[in-house]
Amino acid sequence: MHEVLAVVFQVRPTADGAERLEVLLWRRARAPYRDAWALPGGALGATEDLDDSIRRQLAQKVDVREVAHLEQLMTSGAPGRHPDGRVVATSYLGLVPANADPGVPDDTRWHDADALPEMAFDHAEIVDAGRARLRAKLSYTNVGFALATPEFTISQLCGYYRAALGHDVSATNLQRVLLRRGQIEPTGGALPSGRRGGRPASVFRFRDRRLEVTDEFAVLRPPVGARGK
Amino acid sequence: MHEVLAVVFQVRPTADGAERLEVLLWRRARAPYRDAWALPGGALGATEDLDDSIRRQLAQKVDVREVAHLEQLMTSGAPGRHPDGRVVATSYLGLVPANADPGVPDDTRWHDADALPEMAFDHAEIVDAGRARLRAKLSYTNVGFALATPEFTISQLCGYYRAALGHDVSATNLQRVLLRRGQIEPTGGALPSGRRGGRPASVFRFRDRRLEVTDEFAVLRPPVGARGK
DNA sequence: GCAAAAGTGTTAACAGTACACCCATGT
DNA sequence: ACATGGGTGTACTGTTAACACTTTTGC
Numbered sequence: 131m132h133e134v135l136a137v138v139f140q141v142r143p144t145a146d147g148a149e150r151l152e153v154l155l156w157r158r159a160r161a162p163y164r165d166a167w168a169l170p171g172g173a174l175g176a177t178e179d180l181d182d183s184i185r186r187q188l189a190q191k192v193d194v195r196e197v198a199h200l201e202q203l204m205t206s207g208a209p210g211r212h213p214d215g216r217v218v219a220t221s222y223l224g225l226v227p228a229n230a231d232p233g234v235p236d237d238t239r240w241h242d243a244d245a246l247p248e249m250a251f252d253h254a255e256i257v258d259a260g261r262a263r264l265r266a267k268l269s270y271t272n273v274g275f276a277l278a279t280p281e282f283t284i285s286q287l288c289g290y291y292r293a294a295l296g297h298d299v300s301a302t303n304l305q306r307v308l309l310r311r312g313q314i315e316p317t318g319g320a321l322p323s324g325r326r327g328g329r330p331a332s333v334f335r336f337r338d339r340r341l342e343v344t345d346e347f348a349v350l351r352p353p354v355g356a357r358g359k
Numbered sequence: 360m361h362e363v364l365a366v367v368f369q370v371r372p373t374a375d376g377a378e379r380l381e382v383l384l385w386r387r388a389r390a391p392y393r394d395a396w397a398l399p400g401g402a403l404g405a406t407e408d409l410d411d412s413i414r415r416q417l418a419q420k421v422d423v424r425e426v427a428h429l430e431q432l433m434t435s436g437a438p439g440r441h442p443d444g445r446v447v448a449t450s451y452l453g454l455v456p457a458n459a460d461p462g463v464p465d466d467t468r469w470h471d472a473d474a475l476p477e478m479a480f481d482h483a484e485i486v487d488a489g490r491a492r493l494r495a496k497l498s499y500t501n502v503g504f505a506l507a508t509p510e511f512t513i514s515q516l517c518g519y520y521r522a523a524l525g526h527d528v529s530a531t532n533l534q535r536v537l538l539r540r541g542q543i544e545p546t547g548g549a550l551p552s553g554r555r556g557g558r559p560a561s562v563f564r565f566r567d568r569r570l571e572v573t574d575e576f577a578v579l580r581p582p583v584g585a586r587g588k
Numbered sequence: 589g590c591a592a593a594a595g596t597g598t599t600a601a602c603a604g605t606a607c608a609c610c611c612a613t614g615t
Numbered sequence: 616a617c618a619t620g621g622g623t624g625t626a627c628t629g630t631t632a633a634c635a636c637t638t639t640t641g642c
Contacts, residue, residue, distance in 0.1 A: 132361065132436075132447055176445060180436040205434040205449045207361075207409040216405060218361055218447070220434045269579045285621075291579070298582050302622075303605060307579070310603080327614035328620030350498045350536065352526035353632075514594075531595075532632060539630085556641030557593030582605080 131217045134183045135171035135253070137203065137260030138192065138224040141277050141293045142240055149228075151293045152240040153257055154191060155247070159237065162213045163250030167241065169221070169257070184222045192232035199225040199276035199341060204259055211252050223260045225276035228290055244296070265295055270345040272313045275336035281317055283331035311344040312337060360446045363413045364400035364482070366432065366489030367421065369455040370506050370522040371469055378457075380493075380522045381469040382486055383420060384476070388466065391442045392479035396470065398450070398486070413451045421461035428454040428505035428570060433488055440481050452489045454505035457519055473525070494524055499574040501542045504565035512550055512560035516543075540573040541566060 138154040155167040170191045174183045180202070188194050200222055207218040226232065234240075241247055243261055246254055267273045268291060277290045287308075288301045308314045319333040367383040384396040399420045403412045409431070417423050429451055436447040455461065463469075470476055472490055475483055496502045497520065506519045516537075517530045537543045548562040 174436065174447070177438045179438060180434065180447070183436075202433060204431060205409065207403065207412075207449070209406045209408060218403070218409070218449075220436070220447075283621085295579065299579070300582070300605075302607090304579075305622080307604070323613045323620075325614075326619055327612085328618090329612040329622075331621060350520070350524065350528070350533075351632080352524070353529070512594085529632075531634090534595080536631070552593075552640045554641075555592055556639085557591090558595075558639035560594060580605080 131215070132174040133171055133217055133219045134174050134180055134187060135169040135219050135221045135256065136184050136188055136200075136224045137169060137221060137257050138188070138197065138226060139243065139260065139264060139277075139294070140226040140230070140240065141228045141290045149289045149293045151243040151261075151296075153243050153246070153260075154234065154238065155241050155249075155253075156191065156235070156238040158250055166248045166250040167246070167253075168250040169253045170238070171219075171221075174220075180220055181222075184224075188224065191234055191238055192226065193230075196226050196230040196232045197224045198227050198339070199223075199273060201263075201341070203263060204256070206252055206256065208252070219256075221256045221260070223263055225264070225273065227279055228277060228286075229279035267341075268294055270343060272311075272336060272338060272342045272344055274308070274313065275339050278336065281319070281333050281335050283321055283333060285331060287314075287334070313342075313344055360444070361403040362400055362446055362448045363403050363409060363416060364398040364448050364450045364485065365413050365417055365429075365453045366398060366450060366486050367417070367426065367453040367455060368472065368489065368493060368506075368523070369459070369469065370457045370519045378518045378522045380472040380490075380525075382472050382475070382489075383463070383467065384470050384478075384482075385420065385464070385467040387479055395477045395479040396475070396482075397479040398482045399467070400448075400450075403449075409449055410451075413453075417453065420463055420467055421455065422459075425455050425459040425461045426453045427456050427568070428452075428502060430492075430570070432492060433485070435481055435485065437481070448485075450485045450489070452492055454493070454502065456508055457506060457515075458508035496570075497523055499572060501540075501565060501567060501571045501573055503537070503542065504568050507565065510546055510548070510562050510564050512562060514560060516563070542571075542573055 139151055141149050142152045143149055154170060156170060158164055158166055158168050170188060172187045185194050203221040203223045205220045209216055246257060277294060278287055284301050284305045288299050288304055291299045291304060313336060314334045315337050317333045317335050320330040321333060323330050368380055370378050371381045372378050383399060385399060387393055387395055387397050399417060401416045414423050432450040432452045434449045438445055475486060506523060507516055513530050513534045517528050517533055520528045520533060542565060543563045544566050546562045546564050549559040552559050
C-alpha cells in the first residue's frame with residue numbers, strides 16, 4: 131500500500147498579534163492512534179501520479195488553489211511505521227500564502243509548527259523534515275513568494291520570514307538581499323500609515339511566482355571563465 | 360508494486376589518465392527496454408525498510424561495504440513510467456570512494472555520467488537528479504569524503520571534485536576552503552615525488568566520515584545574538 | 589641549475605550584517 | 616513638536632577567487 135501525505139505550512143496571526151508558522155493537521159477519530167493528529171493525505175490511486183494524488187487529497191482539506199508551492203519531501207517505508215501492515219508514504223511540502231484563509235473541515239486544524247500535539251505514526255518526523263527544508267530553501271531560493279501575499283510591505287514580509295525561520299530578521303537587510311537578487315520589486319504603490327502615524331510603507335511583489343534558485347553556488351563556484359554556463 | 364533504485368557514482372580514471380564521474384548501470388536482457396541500460400535495484404521486500412532494501416539490492420552488484428554514503432534522492436510514480444503497470448520507485452544516491460574497484464557482474468558496467476547510453480524507463484532523469492544533488496552537496500557539506508580515498512593529496516582530491524562538479528577546481532583554494540571549514544586535516548605524512556620531480560605532496564584525510572553540513576546558512580543568517588544555537 | 593609539482597602570501601571582489609541616520613506621516 | 620514606523624547610507628566583517636611567489640623535489 132502506498133500513501134501520499136502533505137506537510138502544509140502557513141504563516142498565521144496568533145491571538146497576541148504576532149505571527150507564527152502553522153501546520154495543517156486532522157484529528158484521527160479511529161484507531162490506530164485515535165485522537166492523535168495526522169497529516170492530510172491518503173492512499174495513492176491505482177493510475178494516479180504522486181503529485182496529482184496529493185493535490186486531490188488536499189482538495190478535501192483546503193482549497194487546492196490556495197497552495198502556492200508544492201514539492202516532494204521524502205519517502206518513509208519503515209516496516210513498523212503503520213500498525214496495520216506495510217505502508218510506504220511519500221510526503222510533500224506545501225505552502226499556503228498568508229492572505230488565504232481556507233475553510234477547513236471540522237476535524238482539521240492549524241497547529242503551531244514549534245509545538246506539535248500528539249502525532250500519529252511517524253508524522254512528527256515528517257513535519258520536522260518539512261520545516262528544515264523550508265528554512266533551507268528560504269535561504270537560497272525565492273520560495274518566500276509562496277508564504278507571502280501577492281503584494282506586501284517589507285515589514286509584513288519580514289514577519290513571514292521571521293515566523294518561518296524561527297529567528298529575528300532585519301527588515302533593512304531582508305529588503306536589500308531580496309532586491310539585490312531580483313526576487314522582489316516595488317509595485318510603486320504605498321500603504322497609508324497606521325493610526326499611530328509613521329511613514330507609509332511602499333508595496334512590493336515577488337517578481338516570479340515559481341520556484342527559482344537565486345543563490346546557486348554557496349561556495350566552490352566554477353572559475354569565471356566557465357561560469358554563466 | 361514498489362521498487363528501490365540507486366544512482367551509484369564513482370570517480371574513475373579514463374584511458375587518457377584523466378578522471379571522470381561514472382554511474383553504475385546494468386544492461387537489460389529482456390523486454391521492456393531490452394538492451395537499454397538501467398539503474399541497479401529491484402522490488403522492495405514485504406517487511407523491509409527502504410534503506411535496507413537498497414543496500415541488499417546493491418550487494419548483488421557491488422560490495423556494499425564500498426558504498427561510503429547513501430541518501431534518499433526522490434520517488435517517481437508516474438503511471439506510465441513502467442509499461443507493465445504501476446510501479447513506484449524510490450531512488451537513492453550512493454557514492455563509492457575512488458580507490459575501491461568493486462568487481463561487478465557481467466551485465467553491469469560503469470558509464471560516463473555526462474554521456475549516458477540509451478536508458479530504460481525514466482532512469483536518465485533519475486541519474487541527472489542524482490548528479491545535481493551531488494554537485495550541490497559538495498558545496499555545503501563534507502560529502503567529498505565519500506568520493507575520496509581515505510587518505511589523499513590535495514591534487515588527487517582536486518581531481519575528484521573536478522570530475523564530480525564538471526568544472527575546473529583550483530587546488531590552492533580547495534585546500535583553503537576545506538581546511539578552514541575543518542573538513543580535512545593533514546595526516547603528517549607526505550608522498551614521494553613522481554619521476555619528473557616536484558615537491559612531495561602532503562597527505563590529508565577527512566576529519567569525519569559521516570555527512571556533515573559545514574556551510575549551513577548560505578544567507579539569511581540569524582542575528583549574532585541568536586546564533587550558536 | 590632547471591623544470592616540475594606543491595604549497596603559501598597577498599590582493600581584490602563580493603555579499604551580508606549591524607547600526608546610525610534621514611524621511612513621511614498622525615496626533 | 617514629537618512619537619512612530621519606514622527607508623537609506625555607510626562601515627565592517629567574513630569568505631572566496633585569482634594570481635604571484637616560494638618551497639621541495641628529480642634530473
